[in-house]
Amino acid sequence: MKGKHAKNLLYAGCVVLGAVSFTGCGSSAKEGVTEIEIVQYKPEAANYFEKVEKAFNESHDNIHLTINSPNDASTILRTRFIREDYPDIIGIGGDINYSYYVDAKILADVSDYEGLKDITPAYIAIDEALELVPVEGNFAVPYVANAAGILYNRDMFEEHGWQIPNTWQELLDLCEQIKADGEQPFYFGFKDTWTCLAPWNAMAVDLADADAARQVNRGEATFTEQYRETAEKYLQLLKYGQSDPFAYGYNDACTAFANGESAMYTIGSYAVPQIKSVNPDMNIDSFVFPAGDTKEQNTLNSGIDLQFCVTAACKNKEAAYEVLDFLLADENLQQYIDDQNAVPCKQGDFRLAPMLDGMSEYIQAGNMTDYQDHYYPSEMAVDALLQTYLIEKDTDKFLETFDTNWIRYNRDIIKMVQDYEAEHGNE
Amino acid sequence: MKNEKKRTYLLMTLPILALFICFNTIPLIQGVIYSFTNSRGFGSYDYVGLRNYIDLFQDLRVGKSYLFTIKLAIGSTIVVNVISLILALALNSKIRAKSFFRAAYFLPNILGSLVVGYIFNYFFTYIMPAFFQMLGTDALSTSILSNTKTAWIGVLIVCAWQAIAMNTIIYISGLQTVPEEVYEAGDLDGATGWARFKNLTFPLIIPFFTINMVLSVKNFLMVFDQIMALTQGGPAQSTESISYLIYKNGMAGGQFGFQSANAVVFFIVIVTISVLQMRFSSKKEEQL
Amino acid sequence: MKAKENIKANWPVMVLLILGLSTIIFPLYMTIVIAFKNPSDMTTTISGILSLPKSWSLDNFRQAMEITDFWHSLGYSLLITSITIVLCILLHSMIGYVLGRTRAKSKFYNFIYLFIVSGMFVPFAILMMPLAKQTAVMHLGNWGGVILLYVVFYMPMNILLYSGYLVNIPTALEEAARVDGASTWKTYWSIIFPIMKPMHATVAVITALAVWNDVMTPLVIMAGSGTNTLPLAQLNFQTQFGTNYNLAFASYLLSLIPILIFYVICQKQILNGVVNGAVK
Numbered sequence: 001m002k003g004k005h006a007k008n009l010l011y012a013g014c015v016v017l018g019a020v021s022f023t024g025c026g027s028s029a030k031e032g033v034t035e036i037e038i039v040q041y042k043p044e045a046a047n048y049f050e051k052v053e054k055a056f057n058e059s060h061d062n063i064h065l066t067i068n069s070p071n072d073a074s075t076i077l078r079t080r081f082i083r084e085d086y087p088d089i090i091g092i093g094g095d096i097n098y099s100y101y102v103d104a105k106i107l108a109d110v111s112d113y114e115g116l117k118d119i120t121p122a123y124i125a126i127d128e129a130l131e132l133v134p135v136e137g138n139f140a141v142p143y144v145a146n147a148a149g150i151l152y153n154r155d156m157f158e159e160h161g162w163q164i165p166n167t168w169q170e171l172l173d174l175c176e177q178i179k180a181d182g183e184q185p186f187y188f189g190f191k192d193t194w195t196c197l198a199p200w201n202a203m204a205v206d207l208a209d210a211d212a213a214r215q216v217n218r219g220e221a222t223f224t225e226q227y228r229e230t231a232e233k234y235l236q237l238l239k240y241g242q243s244d245p246f247a248y249g250y251n252d253a254c255t256a257f258a259n260g261e262s263a264m265y266t267i268g269s270y271a272v273p274q275i276k277s278v279n280p281d282m283n284i285d286s287f288v289f290p291a292g293d294t295k296e297q298n299t300l301n302s303g304i305d306l307q308f309c310v311t312a313a314c315k316n317k318e319a320a321y322e323v324l325d326f327l328l329a330d331e332n333l334q335q336y337i338d339d340q341n342a343v344p345c346k347q348g349d350f351r352l353a354p355m356l357d358g359m360s361e362y363i364q365a366g367n368m369t370d371y372q373d374h375y376y377p378s379e380m381a382v383d384a385l386l387q388t389y390l391i392e393k394d395t396d397k398f399l400e401t402f403d404t405n406w407i408r409y410n411r412d413i414i415k416m417v418q419d420y421e422a423e424h425g426n427e
Numbered sequence: 428m429k430n431e432k433k434r435t436y437l438l439m440t441l442p443i444l445a446l447f448i449c450f451n452t453i454p455l456i457q458g459v460i461y462s463f464t465n466s467r468g469f470g471s472y473d474y475v476g477l478r479n480y481i482d483l484f485q486d487l488r489v490g491k492s493y494l495f496t497i498k499l500a501i502g503s504t505i506v507v508n509v510i511s512l513i514l515a516l517a518l519n520s521k522i523r524a525k526s527f528f529r530a531a532y533f534l535p536n537i538l539g540s541l542v543v544g545y546i547f548n549y550f551f552t553y554i555m556p557a558f559f560q561m562l563g564t565d566a567l568s569t570s571i572l573s574n575t576k577t578a579w580i581g582v583l584i585v586c587a588w589q590a591i592a593m594n595t596i597i598y599i600s601g602l603q604t605v606p607e608e609v610y611e612a613g614d615l616d617g618a619t620g621w622a623r624f625k626n627l628t629f630p631l632i633i634p635f636f637t638i639n640m641v642l643s644v645k646n647f648l649m650v651f652d653q654i655m656a657l658t659q660g661g662p663a664q665s666t667e668s669i670s671y672l673i674y675k676n677g678m679a680g681g682q683f684g685f686q687s688a689n690a691v692v693f694f695i696v697i698v699t700i701s702v703l704q705m706r707f708s709s710k711k712e713e714q715l
Numbered sequence: 716m717k718a719k720e721n722i723k724a725n726w727p728v729m730v731l732l733i734l735g736l737s738t739i740i741f742p743l744y745m746t747i748v749i750a751f752k753n754p755s756d757m758t759t760t761i762s763g764i765l766s767l768p769k770s771w772s773l774d775n776f777r778q779a780m781e782i783t784d785f786w787h788s789l790g791y792s793l794l795i796t797s798i799t800i801v802l803c804i805l806l807h808s809m810i811g812y813v814l815g816r817t818r819a820k821s822k823f824y825n826f827i828y829l830f831i832v833s834g835m836f837v838p839f840a841i842l843m844m845p846l847a848k849q850t851a852v853m854h855l856g857n858w859g860g861v862i863l864l865y866v867v868f869y870m871p872m873n874i875l876l877y878s879g880y881l882v883n884i885p886t887a888l889e890e891a892a893r894v895d896g897a898s899t900w901k902t903y904w905s906i907i908f909p910i911m912k913p914m915h916a917t918v919a920v921i922t923a924l925a926v927w928n929d930v931m932t933p934l935v936i937m938a939g940s941g942t943n944t945l946p947l948a949q950l951n952f953q954t955q956f957g958t959n960y961n962l963a964f965a966s967y968l969l970s971l972i973p974i975l976i977f978y979v980i981c982q983k984q985i986l987n988g989v990v991n992g993a994v995k
Binding site for chain 2: 725728729731732735736738739742745746749760761764765806807809810812813814817824827831834836837838839840841842843844845846847848849863864866867868870898899900903924927928930931935945946949950953960963964967970971974975977978982985986989990993994
């Protein structure tokens with residue numbers, strides 16, 4: 001047997017076969033022009049990025065920018081990474097995927113990027129907290145943040161004279177009141193499993209420790225202790241939703257809320273454009289999820305919604321930085337904030353969307369906590385776990401499953417964290 | 428002369444064989460290799476021995492997906508074969524516009540299952556509940572896809588809707604091989620209805636029954652499009668088929684290594700079932 | 716056979732068959748009606764959803780075409796399907812011929828035959844992840860790669876079909892040609908290939924239906940390459956329709972129309988092809 005040699009030959013044969021028939025598919029770059037490709041994961045912002053792409057290319061001769069905003073971009077990004085086909089810049093959220101990409105050394109260190117100095121330090125800290133084990137350098141430029149809590153129909157609230165609740169008890173009373181007035185408090189879109197995470201996150205920031213996941217990874221806590229209250233309170237919410245919350249998805253829920261079928265919607269600010277597309281004149285405001293028993297316990301659920309990372313495979317970092325400068329220019333960022341009702345990660349004087357009025361107190365005070373689910377590995381499917389829990393309503397089983405699954409899915413990470421700590425000591 | 432033939436035969440075979448090895452055998456071997464790693468699909472990875480396989484047998488989600496897939500495969504196979512056999516008998520009886528009916532009943536099979544799934548998704552979510560609400564039946568007034576106990580039935584209906592067409596056509600061609608004389612002989616014995624079917628018709632179309640069984644089981648075990656369109660595995664992971672789970676967690680979810688192990692086991696399961704089925708049915712054919 | 720008996724139809728069965736047809740017609744009717752309506756025409760009652768639209772507007776279709784980039788997707792679907800069919804017929808018939816003629820006598824060819832045919836049992840799930848990597852390394856993460864993969868995936872089935880069909884073709888034909896001094900290569904293309912025409916039709920039909928409707932292969936191989944096939948476009952733009960189900964249904968209908976037209980024109984060949992493929 002020729003073994004390996006033969007295999008290589010076959011491979012080569014296949015390549016030739018393929019190459020012969022498909023030449024011309026590659027990029028035909030003009031000389032002297034640097035190609036920069038961005039893949040960003042928010043399809044709802046596709047229009048904005050199309051405009052930016054056009055404006056950039058009109059004003060720059062030396063760089064040609066392409067921005068892709070595919071649906072289900074995280075799958076597409078992963079698939080492309082599996083294929084070792086890296087875009088120059090990726091626009092992703094500040095979540096576990098970012099942690100993985102840093103760990104896999106896919107991202108380049110951007111600490112030499114000037115624009116990083118203008119970013120609010122709190123968001124840089126969030127990124128650092130996301131690293132599985134501390135790594136020297138910065139790997140992302142935070143762009144905008146979002147805030148999750150409860151959206152409400154301002155007109156309906158004014159009409160009935162309902163008050164914004166500050167504690168859990170007040171929220172329950174409000175729901176009873178709304179029901180008594182013949183309206184429906186919530187509309188859920190739990191058919192899309194990820195929407196189960198929205199109320200969960202917003203409540204967990206009030207009730208669990210911000211670094212719960214890290215504590216568990218270090219073996220210092222369990223989720224059963226951390227999440228019991230959140231889980232129990234979540235169940236109480238269900239009876240204020242429509243009768244069959246698992247039949248309808250995110251789009252259905254947005255539509256129902258937009259049409260006044262419910263007074264409130266437990267979702268993030270990112271849902272506002274979708275809601276407005278159904279009912280452009282709707283008067284929406286929001287408030288922080290009052291899951292705590294006192295007002296002081298509450299904190300705003302806010303995390304990095306979009307940040308840009310230069311990949312290690314990017315050949316021309318200078319050009320990539322020029323693109324970042326353009327994206328971060330005040331007028332462009334403001335445009336994004338207006339389009340998407342986002343919160344800027346850059347320091348400066350930006351106008352916030354009116355539907356963030358109810359949360360601005362927290363934003364200004366910096367009383368914000370990152371999403372719990374930004375630390376959950378996607379393959380553990382906590383969203384589906386939550387959906388199961390909401391259907392079965394068995395708190396003990398849910399918490400126990402959470403803990404056992406966590407250990408199984410994070411085994412490699414836990415080992416890495418513990419190895420790191422054995423080496424460097426607990427910080 | 429003889430050499431020329433040999434050489435030409437080799438030339439006709441080897442390049443194509445190389446293509447097959449390149450895109451089927453090598454990836455298969457690679458899949459097996461990945462199943463012994465903790466690869467996420469990108470970045471570095473380590474060999475972890477049999478860990479993935481040990482995990483596989485303790486993983487509730489994987490277990491659930493096997494149970495669901497097998498339940499769906501058995502359920503659909505029975506439903507599809509019973510209905511299509513009846514339909515084939517009807518379509519093969521003395522009716523007018525025979526070819527029109529045959530063509531019409533085959534229609535679902537040519538449509539893309541993803542789009543069919545989307546259409547039925549709307550049907551299950553909006554039309555069926557509205558219909559039963561109109562009738563005043565409370566039990567069925569919510570979407571069957573939203574309930575963990577009934578969602579698989581929704582998937583089954585969509586799978587069956589398309590598969591019945593195929594199996595019917597195969598049964599019809601089976602029924603056409605039954606010569607008229609058999610029935611005439613049967614008539615003399617006074618065999619009618621069920622008895623005639625059971626004793627005369629069915630034994631003669633057993634080969635076609637076998638084909639349908641093999642086709643159905645294999646297709647339903649690999650169900651993917653319908654899941655993607657109807658439930659995305661929900662509610663509460665109750666309708667995650669094996670293929671869907673491998674795609675979802677292997678490609679998009681960072682379990683490249685683990686799901687490779689799952690795929691290897693899935694492969695073994697399919698081969699075993701296919702071999703058993705063929706053994707079983709060839710024995711049965713001999714007996715008759 | 717008495718001619719009269721044929722005319723006397725079995726009416727109860729026909730009535731049942733007509734009733735049964737409603738299960739097939741209803742989803743299609745629903746699709747058409749919803750596709751032509753405006754969101755404002757839809758109410759939550761059944762009659763509201765299923766009544767005929769007030770005005771038959773093509774607006775939804777125009778919009779859906781724009782969103783899903785219909786013509787491009789259609790083009791790629793046609794391209795991929797037709798090239799795959801041609802390659803399958805040329806390559807698979809060739810190797811099917813060699814294996815069919817030799818495997819009874821030669822252990823070597825019999826091994827190749829079994830080796831390839833057993834590929835039928837390999838589920839795509841196990842190949843998908845390594846293939847995603849491999850095709851990318853070879854710069855085949857595009858429609859070209861998808862075609863190559865189809866040629867490989869349908870090889871086991873088609874070889875089975877071709878070599879099975881060859882049993883019915885006497886070797887005398889080839890021997891006669893050889894006596895006339897024709898080479899094996901020439902004999903194959905001028906004599907055997909044309910004789911296998913019925914099998915070509917079968918292979919073409921089966922391959923076409925499978926390729927046209929396949930989602931998984933393009934999803935894994937082409938995702939992110941900027942090109943779509945018709946089913947892939949449906950998947951990718953599904954969320955973009957939001958709750959505008961009218962738009963979504965217009966898009967579904969558009970994606971079904973090409974294959975429906977094809978079916979209406981060649982239903983006879985399709986039915987025959989499918990039966991041949993399954994039964995052989």
